[in-house]
Amino acid sequence: MTVSIHPLKKYTRSHITRTTTCPGCGIGIVSQAILRAIDELEFNMDDFVFVSGIGCSAWIPSPLYNTDTLHTTHGRPIAFATGVKLGLPNKNVMVISGDGDLAAIGGNHLIHAARRNINLTVILLNNGIYGMTGGQTAPTTPRGLTTITSPYGTMEHNFDITPMVVTAGASYAARWTTYHPRQMTRSIKKAIQKKGFALIEAMSQCPVQYGRVSKLGKAVDMLKDFKVNSVKINKARNMEPEALLGKIVIGEFVDIEKAELSEECMNLRRKMMEAM
Amino acid sequence: MKKDVVFVQGNEACVRGALYAGLDFFAGYPITPSTEIAELLSRRLPAKRGKFIQMEDEISSMCAIVGASLTGKKVMTATSGPGFSLKQEALGFAVMTETPCVIVDVQRGGPSTGLPTSVSQGDVMQARWGTHGDHAVIALTASNSQDVFAITVEAFNLAETFRTPVILLLDEVVGHTRERLVEPKAGEIDVVERLKTSVPEGTDYHPYLPREDGRLPMSDFGGVHRHHVTGLAHDMWGFPSNKPDVVYGLMHHLIDKIEGHVNEITRVKEFFVDDAECLLISYGSAARTTRHVVENRRARGEKLGLLELQTLWPFPADLVRERCASANHIIVVEMNMGQILGEVKKVVKNPDGVFLANRIDGGFITPADVLNIIRITQGKGV
Secondary structure: OOOOOOOOHHHEOOOOOOOOOOOOOOHHHHHHHHHHHHHHOOOOHHHEEEEEOOOHHHHOOOOOEOOEEEEOOOOOHHHHHHHHHHHOOOOEEEEEEEHHHHHHHOHHHHHHHHHHOOOEEEEEEEOOEEOOOOOEEOOOOOOOOOEOOEOOOOOOOOOOHHHHHHHHOOOEEEEEEOOOHHHHHHHHHHHHHOOOOEEEEEEOOOHHHHHHHHOOOOHHHHHHHHHHHEEEHHHHOOOOOHHHOOOEEEEEEEEOOOOOHHHHHHHHHHHHHHHO | OOOOEEEEEHHHHHHHHHHHHOOOEEEEOOOOOOHHHHHHHHHHOHHHOOEEEEOOOHHHHHHHHHHHHOOOOOEEEEEOHHHHHHHHHHHHHHHHHOOOEEEEEEEEEOOOOOEEEEEOOOOHHHHHHOOOOOOOOEEEOOOOHHHHHHHHHHHHHHHHHHOOEEEEEEEHHHHHOEEEEEOOOOOOOOOOOOOEOOOOOOOOOOOOOOOOOOOOOEOOOOOOOOOEEEOOOEOOOOOEOOOHHHHHHHHHHHHHHHHOOHHHHOOEEEEOOOOOOEEEEEOOOHHHHHHHHHHHHHHOOOOEEEEEEOEEEOOOHHHHHHHHOOOOEEEEEEOOOOHHHHHHHHHOOOHHHEEEEEOOOOOOOOHHHHHHHHHHHOOOOO
């Protein structure tokens, strides 16, 4: 009998045999995209430090990925990662967390890290709801949706995260859905290699909580919905705002070069040393 | 004038002490009356091969220093009451993950925005119980620039020795009073470096398994050992666990490593304590006023003594009980409603003989404020 081992198994801790995700969750697709990107770039896991917050998607690296992993308080992984990156400027520091963690309670850190243009790769999984706590309204929940904490429908407008991070100053930002794992992998590769703040917003299905309240159904139905409702950014630029209602704009939103913080810190230190 | 004598604020003495102790990384946010610490470090740290970052808020400053500490750096942040409140969650994370760091709180009047430019000592209990859950913590204080320098070095030493956050409770008067500081030469005060693991690469490393002496050697992020750090209850590898026996061991370890070393952590200064009939207990800038009163009255032959606490947490219960045993009256002098008074009452034989001399209006406590209480204990009335 031959034993087949998953090609990405080498990147995970061997004693972690169970994940915390529900059946049909999009986390598996995003996690594979991350590990495939690392694999295709021929990076070693030791080249990375992973930082995550609280919520379902924070459990992607924590404690599964076999390297230094930091599982922080709710909303703060980017703030912790800022300290890690300045302490270890030569490591790739990747933050993996959800929309509630990074865009609600941690929204301030997200935009400020983008403004600083510190060399972090942030994978933000957006499922439009608080999954782990049982399906409450998130700042990413579409207006009007009925959830456990919006029994009469949400009255608030939702965040459009990727454009917000672009405006805040990110060097690289892209949005894909779990229906687009290959494109997502390519973008994650670019994000890792980008010298500067890079965001990947991964629209991800949560059939157990979001699928239930949105009546979108099970995982496959939600993936089909991603397929039908996704619009490439080039096409979206020529569309009327009304036509884009309910659509998911996907693709690369920004890809630029500019001064990066951890390198600037090293430059300052060098300058000070030379002056002494 | 000799070169190593400077005329500085307490906040600057703290900065000089931190650099003496080997500070590598500072993250902060502007807040009165602690801002000078960030200002001075933004200028001096890069010249000392360190890094300074002004974060977007108090929360992220605390998080950033914990992140940097895990990479092997000596780290510090500085704030005042409102900011100290915001740092509490991440402070608890540092307690749980046993990450060395120093948090300076230059106390001002509270609650809330309170009195931003006035003195207070109202954060003593917040230092003890500010973050949620059962835990132990180290909090130090000092009353003048010379002591601030030394106690800042101590704060870093204790943080490294016990792998714990150490809170440095200064106050507005200590922070802003300009006075003489004789800067110690290198080597004059011991500096404790981080205890790194000697476990070789490829061998199982337990980041949370204490050695026989109770210390936990660390492995930096990016080092030869890959490890997991989480705020969840965890086993000796750092992996999440909710097994009752594992959690029991963790909780007792976190508390015992500090509460079980009170004598090692305790720093006090004593003035005429041995034969004091009336013993005054004070700390921080309030101890300056108290010392003035004690020395004046001693000159008149009155048997007053001062026990100046520099370690507030863990509270030096045995030492305080012993020093108080032979005094007729105990007066606790502090600028709050009796946060240390309660601790003293808890440990002495006769709690009814412990009195409070305090001030909570933003004004600095005066000798008259203390003398009024002394007169009452002497049966003289005010």
